[in-house]
Amino acid sequence: MNVSLPLVLLLPLVAQDAASPSAARPDPIEVIDRIVDESLARGRAHDLLGELCRTAPHRLSGSEGADLAVAWAHAKMRALGFENIRLEPCTVPRWERGEVEELVFTSPEELRGEALPILALGGSIATPEAGIEASVVVVSTPEELDALGSDGADDRIVLFNRPMDDTEVDTFRAYGGAVGQRSQGASWAARAGGVAALVRSMTTRRDDVPHTGAMRYTEGVRQVPTAAVSTNGADRIAALVAAGEDVRLRLRLTCRTLEPVESFNVVGELVGREKPAEIVVVGGHLDAWDVGEGAHDDGAGCVQALEAVRLMRVLGLRPRRTVRCVLFANEENGLAGGQEYHRAHRDEMEQHVLAIESDRGGFTPRGWKAGMTDSARRELEELVRLLARTGATRVEAGGGGADIGPMRASGVPLVGFVPDSQRYFDFHHAPTDVFGAVNRRELHLGAAAIAGLAWLVADREGALPRAAEATR
Amino acid sequence: MNVSLPLVLLLPLVAQDAASPSAARPDPIEVIDRIVDESLARGRAHDLLGELCRTAPHRLSGSEGADLAVAWAHAKMRALGFENIRLEPCTVPRWERGEVEELVFTSPEELRGEALPILALGGSIATPEAGIEASVVVVSTPEELDALGSDGADDRIVLFNRPMDDTEVDTFRAYGGAVGQRSQGASWAARAGGVAALVRSMTTRRDDVPHTGAMRYTEGVRQVPTAAVSTNGADRIAALVAAGEDVRLRLRLTCRTLEPVESFNVVGELVGREKPAEIVVVGGHLDAWDVGEGAHDDGAGCVQALEAVRLMRVLGLRPRRTVRCVLFANEENGLAGGQEYHRAHRDEMEQHVLAIESDRGGFTPRGWKAGMTDSARRELEELVRLLARTGATRVEAGGGGADIGPMRASGVPLVGFVPDSQRYFDFHHAPTDVFGAVNRRELHLGAAAIAGLAWLVADREGALPRAAEATR
Numbered sequence: 001m002n003v004s005l006p007l008v009l010l011l012p013l014v015a016q017d018a019a020s021p022s023a024a025r026p027d028p029i030e031v032i033d034r035i036v037d038e039s040l041a042r043g044r045a046h047d048l049l050g051e052l053c054r055t056a057p058h059r060l061s062g063s064e065g066a067d068l069a070v071a072w073a074h075a076k077m078r079a080l081g082f083e084n085i086r087l088e089p090c091t092v093p094r095w096e097r098g099e100v101e102e103l104v105f106t107s108p109e110e111l112r113g114e115a116l117p118i119l120a121l122g123g124s125i126a127t128p129e130a131g132i133e134a135s136v137v138v139v140s141t142p143e144e145l146d147a148l149g150s151d152g153a154d155d156r157i158v159l160f161n162r163p164m165d166d167t168e169v170d171t172f173r174a175y176g177g178a179v180g181q182r183s184q185g186a187s188w189a190a191r192a193g194g195v196a197a198l199v200r201s202m203t204t205r206r207d208d209v210p211h212t213g214a215m216r217y218t219e220g221v222r223q224v225p226t227a228a229v230s231t232n233g234a235d236r237i238a239a240l241v242a243a244g245e246d247v248r249l250r251l252r253l254t255c256r257t258l259e260p261v262e263s264f265n266v267v268g269e270l271v272g273r274e275k276p277a278e279i280v281v282v283g284g285h286l287d288a289w290d291v292g293e294g295a296h297d298d299g300a301g302c303v304q305a306l307e308a309v310r311l312m313r314v315l316g317l318r319p320r321r322t323v324r325c326v327l328f329a330n331e332e333n334g335l336a337g338g339q340e341y342h343r344a345h346r347d348e349m350e351q352h353v354l355a356i357e358s359d360r361g362g363f364t365p366r367g368w369k370a371g372m373t374d375s376a377r378r379e380l381e382e383l384v385r386l387l388a389r390t391g392a393t394r395v396e397a398g399g400g401g402a403d404i405g406p407m408r409a410s411g412v413p414l415v416g417f418v419p420d421s422q423r424y425f426d427f428h429h430a431p432t433d434v435f436g437a438v439n440r441r442e443l444h445l446g447a448a449a450i451a452g453l454a455w456l457v458a459d460r461e462g463a464l465p466r467a468a469e470a471t472r
Numbered sequence: 473m474n475v476s477l478p479l480v481l482l483l484p485l486v487a488q489d490a491a492s493p494s495a496a497r498p499d500p501i502e503v504i505d506r507i508v509d510e511s512l513a514r515g516r517a518h519d520l521l522g523e524l525c526r527t528a529p530h531r532l533s534g535s536e537g538a539d540l541a542v543a544w545a546h547a548k549m550r551a552l553g554f555e556n557i558r559l560e561p562c563t564v565p566r567w568e569r570g571e572v573e574e575l576v577f578t579s580p581e582e583l584r585g586e587a588l589p590i591l592a593l594g595g596s597i598a599t600p601e602a603g604i605e606a607s608v609v610v611v612s613t614p615e616e617l618d619a620l621g622s623d624g625a626d627d628r629i630v631l632f633n634r635p636m637d638d639t640e641v642d643t644f645r646a647y648g649g650a651v652g653q654r655s656q657g658a659s660w661a662a663r664a665g666g667v668a669a670l671v672r673s674m675t676t677r678r679d680d681v682p683h684t685g686a687m688r689y690t691e692g693v694r695q696v697p698t699a700a701v702s703t704n705g706a707d708r709i710a711a712l713v714a715a716g717e718d719v720r721l722r723l724r725l726t727c728r729t730l731e732p733v734e735s736f737n738v739v740g741e742l743v744g745r746e747k748p749a750e751i752v753v754v755g756g757h758l759d760a761w762d763v764g765e766g767a768h769d770d771g772a773g774c775v776q777a778l779e780a781v782r783l784m785r786v787l788g789l790r791p792r793r794t795v796r797c798v799l800f801a802n803e804e805n806g807l808a809g810g811q812e813y814h815r816a817h818r819d820e821m822e823q824h825v826l827a828i829e830s831d832r833g834g835f836t837p838r839g840w841k842a843g844m845t846d847s848a849r850r851e852l853e854e855l856v857r858l859l860a861r862t863g864a865t866r867v868e869a870g871g872g873g874a875d876i877g878p879m880r881a882s883g884v885p886l887v888g889f890v891p892d893s894q895r896y897f898d899f900h901h902a903p904t905d906v907f908g909a910v911n912r913r914e915l916h917l918g919a920a921a922i923a924g925l926a927w928l929v930a931d932r933e934g935a936l937p938r939a940a941e942a943t944r
Contacts, residue, residue: 037639167509169861169917204913364836364892366863389641391838391892420836420863420892422913441676441894445641 028386032452034315036389039448044310046440048076048303049295049362053435057293059286060122061330062094062261069286073266073302073327080310082268082325090340092263092330095122097290098254101227103198106133107248108240116233119212119291120255121182121199122333124226131252132157132196132225138238141181142188154193157249160185161200161234164425171204171421172360175428178202179213186226187218196251197226200234204425208232211430212289214333225253263287263329265337270309272321272458279322279348280458281355282308282450285331285338285403292433296424299435300362300443302327304417307444308451319458321353328403331359335402342406349410353463356415357401358450361427362443363419367394368453371405371414376465380415383456392449394418411467417450500858504924506787508861511920517779518912520548521772521834525765525907532594532762533802534566534733541758545738545774545799552782554740554797562812564735564802567594569762570726573699575670578605579720580712588705591684591763592727593654593671594805596698603724604629604668604697610710613653614660626665629721632657633672633706636897643676643893644832647900650674651685658698659690668723669698672706676897680704683902684761686805697725735759735801737809742781744793744930751794751820752930753827754780754922757803757810757875764905768896771907772834772915774799776889779916780923791930793825800875803831810875814882821882825935828887829873830922833899834915835891839866840925843877843886848936852887855928864921866890883939889922 039045056069070087077085103118105111137153139145140162145153160181168174181188182199189197201211210228217223229237240247266286272278284301288294305325312323329337342349368384370377381395399405400414408414419442427433457464511517528541542559549557575590577583609625611617612634617625632653640646653660654671661669673683682700689695701709712719738758744750756773760766777797784795801809814821840856842849853867871877872886880886891914899905929936 036641040641041638166513166913169508169512169863171913364894391641422836422917423911426911439895439898441638441643445894 028456031317031455032386032389035311035451035455036448038311038315039307039444039451040441043307043444043447045303045307045443045447046438048306049299049438049443050435052299052303053293053295058290059288059294060095060290061092061263061287061333062258063290066263066287070264070266073286076306077266077268077325080306081313082309083271085268087264088267088341088344089262089264090329090336091260092336093260093334094258095333096256096258098126098256100252100254102131102252103227103229104250105248106250108245116229117208117210118227118229119210120227120253121212121215122289123215123217123257124186124253124255125223126255127196127225127251127253131250133248133250134195136237136241136247136249138241145188145192148192151193153189156194157196157198157251158185158189158192158194159198159229159234159237161238163200164202164204166204171425174204175202175425182213182228183215184218186215186224187221190222190224194224196224198229199226201228201230202425202428203231203430206231209430209432211428212291213429225251227251227253265329265341266327268309268325270312270318270323273318274320276322278351278353278463279324280353280454281324281326281404282454283326283328283355283403284358286327287330287332289332289429291431292427293435295433295435295438296361296427297429297433298331298359300438301358304358304443304447304450307447308454311447311451312455317455319455321458323454323458331402338403339406342410346410349407349412352407352412354413354415354457355400355404355407356417356450356454357404358417358446359401359403360417360419360421361424362438362446363423364442365390365392365446365449366420367392367396367418369398369400369416369418370395371398371400371408373465373467376413379464384453386456387449387452390445390449390452392417413464413466415453417446419446500928503789503927504858504861507783507923507927508920510783510787511779511916511923512913515779515916515919516782517775517915517919518910520775520778521767521910521915522907524771524775525767529765530762531758531760531766532567533564533735533759533805534730535762538735538759542736542738545758548778549738549740549797552778553785554781555743557740559736560739560813560816561734561736562801562808563732564808565732565806566730567805568728568730570598570728572724572726574603574724575699575701576722578722580717588701589680589682590699590701591682592699592725593684593687594761595687595689595729596658596725596727597695598727599668599697599723599725603722605720605722606667608709608713608719608721610713617660617664620664624664625661628666629668629670629723630657630661630664630666631670631701631706631709633710635672636674636676638676643897646676647674647897654685654700655687656690658687658696659693662694662696666696668696670701671698673700673702674897674900675703675902678703681902681904683900684763685901697723699723699725737801737813738799740781740797742784742790742795745790746792748794750823750825750935751796752825752926753796753798753876754926755798755800755827755875756830758799759802759804761804761901763903764899765907767905767907767910768833768899769901769905770803770831772910773830776830776915776919776922779919780926783919783923784927789927791927793930795926795930803875807874811878814878818882821879821884824879824884826885826887826929827872827876827879828889828922828926829876830889830918831873832889832891832893833896834910834918835895836914837862837864837918837921838892839864839868839890841870841872841888841890842867843870843872843880845937845939848885851936856925858928859921859924862917862921862924864889885936885938887925889918891918
């Protein structure tokens with residue numbers, strides 16, 4: 001790949017060995033090469049991910065696992081020699097899956113008693129102890145539900161069975177097109193008279209693994225329990241109904257919402273050598289669903305953020321500006337961490353020159369989503385050409401990530417790391433999202449790309465153009 | 473991604489529904505979109521791969537599994553409605569692993585009797601029945617072996633422990649830099665007086681899984697047995713030796729080379745509607761090592777070649793020229809299939825307008841290796857911009873693939889499909905190369921890219937520029 005240096009990069013770029021402040025200006029390509037070499041040959045991201053997944057595999061907000069993850073991250077930043085390490089408090093919701101989640105056929109007769117694997121959706125209420133037994137109606141959209149007429153779903157369990165669109169090469173777009181049924185299906189069902197909502201799992205696979213995720217009850221609408229069924233399970237129910245069977249199911253859930261509790265964003269820095277008050281954030285979210293190990297979502301992003309700072313440290317690259325690693329709380333079911341970070345640091349927002357988030361899995365790098373002005377995006381496009389070796393060269397418009405999203409209102413340029421998306425929804429929010437599903441080289445190339453971009457922006461003479469501030 | 477139509481594409485491109493020859497010219501972007509949609513939504517490549525891996529998981533040349541694979545491929549082409557289906561005979565070598573492969577410490581005393589996992593290298597002779605017991609010398613290169621002096625390896629087992637270079641982002645380059653010790657290590661060792669050669673497995677992982685592969689004895693040099701040790705195993709031996717231990721091992725192998733036998737290249741076509749004598753080859757190799765299931769190497773390439781033709785058929789895309797699917801025999805240990813294809817079709821070589829091979833695993837598409845003239849490569853670069861949706865847009869100079877390689881001498885433009893290489897050597901030639909390691913969406917995006925390129929070239933008005941013919 002032919003990388004020619006665009007004009008913007010010919011501005012003086014100075015990186016100095018932390019131990020020898022008088023070192024000469026390095027060639028940025030050379031610095032990126034050192035970062036990539038170090039990450040691939042001696043990177044720690046994969047080992048760190050293994051530690052996190054063993055220490056706190058289940059770390060949903062408010063759980064013991066979440067506390068363990070915070071303690072691990074805090075200790076790890078100390079061990080790795082980060083500066084200005086701190087826990088920044090925020091209040092997070094607390095939902096527990098409970099002991100029972102069960103979906104069993106009660107009709108047709110020949111299937112009576114047979115169970116289908118499910119996972120309660122985060123935020124769901126429980127069923128009565130005996131469960132909810134009802135016949136099933138299957139729809140793909142809320143419009144189909146409306147079309148059934150006023151009593152179409154009365155006293156029934158509604159199965160929302162809209163598949164993710166297989167033909168979307170960007171699986172996140174396919175997810176966006178179908179996830180409404182998970183987040184709002186329970187309230188759609190209740191409005192139509194339903195007694196519970198089942199939702200086809202948000203995955204590109206056809207298998208027996210259910211995928212959980214957040215749901216939210218619409219204000220003023222009766223609350224009914226809701227759970228995810230595997231894609232095979234959903235297709236099976238739908239086929240039976242389509243064949244004219246009177247399909248009846250009994251759903252039992254014992255999940256519950258408890259009082260909110262205190263948690264923390266975990267923060268540590270590599271302080272800038274010239275402009276320490278100016279900040280490049282690199283982050284991921286430390287919370288994860290209570291199934292699997294949150295390896296891709298978002299253990300990978302957390303260890304890449306840690307590794308980005310570690311790589312600069314071990315290579316003696318102390319950039320002009322401060323690089324701040326932020327491991328956010330509560331992305332999965334509330335976003336309290338991202339919102340609180342923005343609130344607590346609002347006086348510092350003008351000094352935030354960039355925020356980078358990695359929350360799309362630890363796969364092979366492709367590029368970036370740029371949530372910034374057009375002129376800033378053009379500068380970013382030039383910068384990331386220097387990252388050609390990592391494969392992260394494509395820039396698309398888009399949000400940067402859920403946790404850094406609140407900073408957009410303050411005009412901070414946001415970047416989301418975009419790895420290849422083909423495999424992400426094999427694992428997302430599922431028991432299959434485990435350490436063994438993350439490839440070391442892919443994870444380390446991503447860490448190098450993130451470290452490289454953070455260094456390029458933190459060490460640049462000028463900051464990227466900002467958007468007009470929408471709110472303070 | 474912004475795809476503007478380059479001039480070369482504005483030449484008339486005509487695709488007609490096989491059932492309605494009078495259909496109007498389709499927009500090539502629209503055709504590629506149909507191919508990608510079909511492959512992602514209703515593609516068969518993954519199912520076909522599952523069938524192949526179940527039917528003939530072990531299919532080394534000359535084995536019963538290889539015969540089963542040929543029968544499966546032949547029957548499958550018939551079931552899928554290919555035209556001009558045939559088995560083209562070629563003579564292949566036959567090597568068998570045998571029942572025993574064993575590597576055991578005999579010194580130091582505290583490790584006596586402990587075994588390390590190994591795999592004999594394809595082509596190796598057996599040890600005497602009692603095995604070979606000797607002390608170990610560890611080197612990284614043949615030069616290091618030479619530097620030991622004339623008796624440095626006398627009566628010893630030589631361990632070649634050169635790792636693949638982790639910092640090479642293209643893992644095939646890292647493989648190329650280290651694989652000499654596997655293919656020639658036995659003869660290097662014998663020349664230095666050694667009695668056997670052990671070779672560090674060619675993988676980017678550090679684990680306990682040995683990876684096999686072909687070796688070849690240098691003419692006139694004493695033949696000694698040789699096997700691959702896992703990376704962990706090799707590191708362990710090397711650490712003991714470095715610590716000054718007298719490491720002695722006993723190696724037992726019962727592998728053997730038998731008489732060559734007849735096998736077949738399996739060939740089927742979609743006959744061109746205007747220039748049926750002109751041919752675009754799409755291929756992979758049907759043989760595979762006798763461990764794992766040859767899922768990535770090269771079941772993936774075989775089913776992508778089958779799928780490329782199937783996709784055109786089901787979409788009613790019969791291009792001007794013939795698309796010929798060739799599943800080659802004996803890539804792994806002899807290349808008899810590729811050589812025999814070139815020999816048997818030498819009178820047809822001038823009508824071969826392109827040969828495409830997929831033999832780098834079923835991973836997410838990145839681009840192509842172009843073995844052709846510079847002017848042909850420039851045309852290829854323009855064509856593959858139309859494949860942006862598949863991700864296969866990068867064109868690098870290089871060989872097209874081992875099986876199609878012999879056609880280069882006849883001036884045929886060659887293209888190798890290049891998927892992302894980060895994970896390939898986790899599986900290559902190892903028990904881990906199984907169906908479950910291949911992701912459906914990645915495999916199907918690759919099939920779409922290959923089908924798309926084959927269609928673009930087969931349906932184009934003019935052929936790509938050819939190289940001067942080197943031999944006939």
